[in-house]
Amino acid sequence: MNKQLTFAMIKPDAVAANNTGKIIDLIEKNGFNIMMMDKVTFNTELAEEFYAVHKNKPFFKELVNFITSGPVIVMALEKENAIADWRTLMGATNPADAKEGTIRKLFAKSIGENAVHGSDSEENAAQELDQVFGLSDLAEDFDLEECELDCDCDECDEDCDCEEDCDECD
């Protein structure tokens, strides 16, 4: 199987509890390659967009309030089968149901404050990576080097989605 990228987040509860390092250690020990990482605080607009699929659920407001309540660690993780394997390492949404050794079993406080997030499909991984890291044109081989073409001409568009003109083409 080819390498896959997924979007992962250490949520505000785990960051506030100083569990960031322990969770990153587990991520690395389980064979994930951290391709990108940042510490950010979601604003309400991004949180509502990020969790839009849950907008009609009774817990939506609580979820948005929680995810915007403090800094989070956002990551792009690379591995074969990264999407499913990260969900397995995270454990069940409700820590009461999470298996021994999973991150949620170890660090989640409750179903609402459950330490980590992971994309649940290829489509959502691409969307979430784009929402948070602005990777609108994920290359198939997941080469995440910054674009150096700086161009939106027809010729270069095949390789580059950035919208600035380069000197040669404008």
Ligand code: RTP
């Ligand atoms: P996530 O999206 O955060 O990785 O979590 P998940 O896939 O395991 O769970 P999902 O069904 O997508 O739910 C998103 C987040 O909403 C909160 N939640 N609260 N109070 C509740 O009944 C409830 N149910 C879900 C959780 O924080 C969950 O991670």
Ligand code: MG
């Ligand atoms: Mg989910």
